[in-house]
Amino acid sequence: MRERPNDAFREEAYELLAELETSLLELEDNPRDKDVIGRVFRAMHTIKGSGAMFGFDEISAFTHEIETVFDLVRNDEILVTKEMVDLCLLARDQIKAMLDAAGGHLEVDRSRTAHLVGAFRAFLPQAAPAEASPAAIPAPAAAEGAATRTWRIRFRPAHDIFANGTNPLALLRELCELGEARVVAQTDLIPPIDDLHPEVCYLYWDVILTTTADANAIRDVFIFVEDDCEMTLASIDDGGCLDDGDSRKLLGEILVERGDLSAADLERVLTERKRLGEVLVEDGLVKPGQVAAALAEQQALEKQRQNRPAADAASSLRVPAERLDKLVDLVGELVTVQSRLSQTAAGREDAVLTAVAEEVERLVEELRDLTLNIRMLPIGTTFSKFKRLVRDLSRELGKDIELETAGAETELDKTVIERLNDPLVHIIRNSIDHGIEMPEVRQVAGKPRQGTIHLSAIHSGDSVVIEIRDDGKGLDRDAIRRKAIEKGLLGEQDEPSDHDLFLLIFAAGFSTAQTVTSVSGRGVGMDVVRRAIDALRGTIDIHSEKGRGTTIRVRIPLTLAIIESLLVAIGKDRFVLPLSLVEECIELTEGDVAAAHGRNLVRVRDQLVPYLPLRRWFAMEGARPPIEQVVITSLGGQRVGFVVDHVIGEHQTVIKSLGRMYRDVQGISGATILGDGSVALILDVPQLLQGAEAEEKVATHG
Amino acid sequence: MSAFDYVESGEVDGRRCGRLHLGSSLTVAEAAELRLALMAALEDCAVLTLDAAEVGEVDVAGLQGLCAVHRTGVARGRQVLVTGLDVGPWPEILRLAGLRRHEACPLSNDRKNCLWL
Amino acid sequence: MSKHILAVDDSRSILQMVSFTLKGAGYQVTEAADGQAAFELAGSGNFNLIITDLNMPRMDGITLTQKLRAHPKYKFTPILMLTTEAGEAFKTKGKAAGATGWLVKPFDPQKLIGVVKKVLP
Numbered sequence: 001m002r003e004r005p006n007d008a009f010r011e012e013a014y015e016l017l018a019e020l021e022t023s024l025l026e027l028e029d030n031p032r033d034k035d036v037i038g039r040v041f042r043a044m045h046t047i048k049g050s051g052a053m054f055g056f057d058e059i060s061a062f063t064h065e066i067e068t069v070f071d072l073v074r075n076d077e078i079l080v081t082k083e084m085v086d087l088c089l090l091a092r093d094q095i096k097a098m099l100d101a102a103g104g105h106l107e108v109d110r111s112r113t114a115h116l117v118g119a120f121r122a123f124l125p126q127a128a129p130a131e132a133s134p135a136a137i138p139a140p141a142a143a144e145g146a147a148t149r150t151w152r153i154r155f156r157p158a159h160d161i162f163a164n165g166t167n168p169l170a171l172l173r174e175l176c177e178l179g180e181a182r183v184v185a186q187t188d189l190i191p192p193i194d195d196l197h198p199e200v201c202y203l204y205w206d207v208i209l210t211t212t213a214d215a216n217a218i219r220d221v222f223i224f225v226e227d228d229c230e231m232t233l234a235s236i237d238d239g240g241c242l243d244d245g246d247s248r249k250l251l252g253e254i255l256v257e258r259g260d261l262s263a264a265d266l267e268r269v270l271t272e273r274k275r276l277g278e279v280l281v282e283d284g285l286v287k288p289g290q291v292a293a294a295l296a297e298q299q300a301l302e303k304q305r306q307n308r309p310a311a312d313a314a315s316s317l318r319v320p321a322e323r324l325d326k327l328v329d330l331v332g333e334l335v336t337v338q339s340r341l342s343q344t345a346a347g348r349e350d351a352v353l354t355a356v357a358e359e360v361e362r363l364v365e366e367l368r369d370l371t372l373n374i375r376m377l378p379i380g381t382t383f384s385k386f387k388r389l390v391r392d393l394s395r396e397l398g399k400d401i402e403l404e405t406a407g408a409e410t411e412l413d414k415t416v417i418e419r420l421n422d423p424l425v426h427i428i429r430n431s432i433d434h435g436i437e438m439p440e441v442r443q444v445a446g447k448p449r450q451g452t453i454h455l456s457a458i459h460s461g462d463s464v465v466i467e468i469r470d471d472g473k474g475l476d477r478d479a480i481r482r483k484a485i486e487k488g489l490l491g492e493q494d495e496p497s498d499h500d501l502f503l504l505i506f507a508a509g510f511s512t513a514q515t516v517t518s519v520s521g522r523g524v525g526m527d528v529v530r531r532a533i534d535a536l537r538g539t540i541d542i543h544s545e546k547g548r549g550t551t552i553r554v555r556i557p558l559t560l561a562i563i564e565s566l567l568v569a570i571g572k573d574r575f576v577l578p579l580s581l582v583e584e585c586i587e588l589t590e591g592d593v594a595a596a597h598g599r600n601l602v603r604v605r606d607q608l609v610p611y612l613p614l615r616r617w618f619a620m621e622g623a624r625p626p627i628e629q630v631v632i633t634s635l636g637g638q639r640v641g642f643v644v645d646h647v648i649g650e651h652q653t654v655i656k657s658l659g660r661m662y663r664d665v666q667g668i669s670g671a672t673i674l675g676d677g678s679v680a681l682i683l684d685v686p687q688l689l690q691g692a693e694a695e696e697k698v699a700t701h702g
Numbered sequence: 703m704s705a706f707d708y709v710e711s712g713e714v715d716g717r718r719c720g721r722l723h724l725g726s727s728l729t730v731a732e733a734a735e736l737r738l739a740l741m742a743a744l745e746d747c748a749v750l751t752l753d754a755a756e757v758g759e760v761d762v763a764g765l766q767g768l769c770a771v772h773r774t775g776v777a778r779g780r781q782v783l784v785t786g787l788d789v790g791p792w793p794e795i796l797r798l799a800g801l802r803r804h805e806a807c808p809l810s811n812d813r814k815n816c817l818w819l
Numbered sequence: 820m821s822k823h824i825l826a827v828d829d830s831r832s833i834l835q836m837v838s839f840t841l842k843g844a845g846y847q848v849t850e851a852a853d854g855q856a857a858f859e860l861a862g863s864g865n866f867n868l869i870i871t872d873l874n875m876p877r878m879d880g881i882t883l884t885q886k887l888r889a890h891p892k893y894k895f896t897p898i899l900m901l902t903t904e905a906g907e908a909f910k911t912k913g914k915a916a917g918a919t920g921w922l923v924k925p926f927d928p929q930k931l932i933g934v935v936k937k938v939l940p
Contacts, residue, residue, distance in 0.1 A: 008831060008832045009832035012830065012831050012832045013832075042876075046830045046833075049830070050830050050833050050836075051925075052924065053832075053833065053836060053925035053926065054832065054836070162730045162762075162763060162895050163894070164888075164898075164918065164919050165896050165898055165917070165918075166897070166938070167761055167762070167897070167939075169795065169798050169940045170936070170938055170939065170940035172800070173936075173940055176798060182800075183797070183798060183800030185800035185801050187769050190773065191770060192770060192774040193740055193741050193744065193767070193771045193774045194774070196737055198730070198734040198736065198737045198763060199733055199734070199763065199895075201766075202766050203762055203765065203766060205799075205800055221937075223920075224921070224938070227914070729895070731894070
């Protein structure tokens with residue numbers, strides 16, 4: 001084994017001290033000998049330098065005092081005296097004592113050290129005050145909590161920069177490591193090959209750097225080339241006061257700011273109506289590289305703006321959540337009253353009243369959107385909790401799993417986010433427990449030892465799609481099939497598609513795990529997830545490939561409070577369906593019913609779509625009208641029709657939950673109050689869809 | 703041992719093609735030799751392909767050499783292509799050097815006319 | 820292939836610390852005790868970086884740097900100087916001799932590696 005550097009230092013220091021003693025005695029005889037003076041200085045210098053490096057700070061600081069004196073001797077500023085040599089010998093002994101003490105033998109007499117320091121300082125010219133020892137390691141600049149800022153750096157090395165061994169790419173790399181950087185090379189100085197001086201640096205660079213490092217840290221990158229380059233550094237985004245409001249920085253402004261373009265030229269070009277960058281290049285006003293650099297800057301700023309939470313500490317306000325909920329409730333009531341007002345106005349044919357009603361309608365709509373927006377939160381807070389979950393659980397199971405997240409900034413209604421937490425935890429746990437294999441197993445399968453769970457959220461229309469994707473072993477088709485048959489969820493002869501089969505894992509009481517672990521599979525199946533997502537009026541979809549992994553996609557409506565819906569009527573009762581699920585409405589005549597030979601199928605443009613007669617489903621009394629309406633809905637790629645008496649029209653539905661008594665009513669997810677004060681029930685389309693399927697199956701088999 | 707090997711590679715559409723093998727190192731130490739090799743190769747053919755696949759080390763001087771021969775080619779109506787930029791140190795170097803973002807050579811407004819695109 | 824560094828210092832402890840640190844970071848290191856020995860080694864070997872002390876017997880760091888820059892093999896090779904003298908005068912002197920950068924003693928291993936990375940891409 002190698003000698004530890006510390007021991008090497010002590011050993012060497014003893015040698016140096018022995019040499020120093022010899023040199024000092026020589027110096028006593030020849031106080032003018034430059035060579036001897038040099039040797040003494042070097043010995044002190046080395047002891048000081050390496051002492052500090054190996055943590056012998058006391059030795060280093062002490063030796064510094066003597067070195068300072070000898071530096072003056074070396075430069076003929078003071079003369080060697082007998083007294084000085086005596087003191088040096090004493091100092092040598094003191095250093096040796098310090099080394100011994102470091103070896104764990106003796107205590108050092110500190111008062112003696114102080115006395116010697118004082119004596120050496122007395123040699124210094126009066127004017128020179130004792131400065132702090134340079135051996136003291138400067139405290140690193142506090143960089144914590146620094147704000148992220150974006151900088152524009154132009155780095156233009158001197159032509160002969162290569163001659164002192166500088167590699168500009170190393171500096172660019174260092175710059176890139178400070179944060180997120182975009183480098184744009186300016187190549188306009190490169191001459192044709194015949195005129196090229198191969199050892200001259202022609203390239204220069206514009207770098208847009210988004211970093212928490214401060215200006216000094218950025219300048220430090222260029223510390224060795226300070227005098228050999230032009231380096232300009234400018235903050236293009238000053239933290240909080242990034243471009244107020246909508247004033248996005250325009251390409252032209254950036255070019256003018258950089259000095260690549262004159263304001264007058266910009267003015268002239270702006271009067272032509274073409275893409276600015278193109279025009280500027282065509283006119284030879286700026287180089288394409290400069291436009292590219294300015295564009296990079298524009299993009300970096302844009303990104304920076306998006307990353308910065310809109311809620312600036314100074315201009316935001318904390319409001320208790322209950323107050324917001326109350327506000328939403330009130331807005332909901334207002335929406336209800338407003339639709340009553342609109343209905344009333346429509347019946348009166350009073351121009352003034354109609355005008356007022358329209359005005360109220362507009363305002364209420366705006367108020368509603370605004371209020372719902374206030375409740376929107378980025379889903380990221382939930383995501384970060386999952387990081388910890390994955391870390392802890394994978395450790396517990398001896399697995400190596402990384403959670404990647406995307407779309408953390410996606411906004412969702414606060415309540416939705418809260419209620420999404422549990423089902424997502426369950427899905428992720430399931431992935432960790434059953435999906436991702438042990439590292440050894442993965443290695444054998446030719447996969448990286450580390451498994452990955454990818455969690456992402458993205459807006460899609462009026463809903464948010466959350467995807468949980470793992471690269472684990474995928475679902476075991478046969479095991480699920482066996483289990484489904486065993487649980488009576490599937491007939492022996494049934495051969496459902498993979499997709500349909502996989503969806504069965506969300507059925508009640510389903511669990512394929514061989515062993516029960518503390519993570520998942522403790523009797524609680526994925527049906528919990530199903531129920532939670534249903535309650536959010538969301539849908540679940542699953543894809544899996546054996547050996548490759550499983551993807552679960554959860555689609556959730558943005559808000560729970562108010563939805564756009566379609567109002568329909570059966571007899572005197574009113575129902576609403578979420579408009580987002582409705583594809584179209586078609587008529588259903590008695591003839592159509594007869595033609596289908598008792599099967600609930602309707603032809604929609606060459607496609608047979610199953611339907612569910614709601615009147616029968618809810619066992620409602622009264623006769624069917626001769627012409628009924630079928631509302632065709634689409635859910636997860638599946639189309640199903642619901643037969644109603646009339647379609648009334650679009651409606652703003654403020655969702656009220658049903659009382660506890662009605663919570664388990666099949667096919668109804670809530671209620672709303674209509675403009676005339678009556679109640680309409682909200683149809684639970686996903687649940688009804690399952691019902692329709694079941695009916696169709698019975699009809700087909702029967 | 704010559705670091706830069708040039709071979710003729712026939713004709714395409716009546717244009718003489720050549721291929722210059724860029725060897726393993728394109729640093730300032732080889733820059734003078736590289737320049738001569740590039741000049742000779744460009745002199746010899748109308749379509750010059752630079753094979754960069756085996757380059758293990760490259761610095762700013764090397765990048766400048768390639769850029770220079772390309773723009774000289776553009777000026778003389780010759781085509782200069784480079785292959786192998788997707789392997790070895792290239793992707794990282796081009797990112798660091800900020801060359802991958804170029805819209806075009808300053809010599810031309812043709813957007814596609816950049817060696818690095 | 821790992822980069823080959825020539826470390827030059829008359830202090831055996833510093834040399835060991837430099838060598839120990841750089842080897843730990845995956846570099847190949849050759850040690851020399853003074854400028855003269857270093858110059859001879861440089862002539863026969865191929866180094867990607869030279870790290871040299873300033874004050875050394877036989878040949879000091881400034882002279883070594885000047886001689887290396889005049890050597891065709893080391894015209895563009897990065898050279899780092901180790902020193903306790905952080906004054907402007909030294910920097911100018913070192914730069915004039917052709918040094919790429921410097922490192923002020925005392926330094927910790929992290930700092931050493933940071934500076935090496937600054938000149939060796």
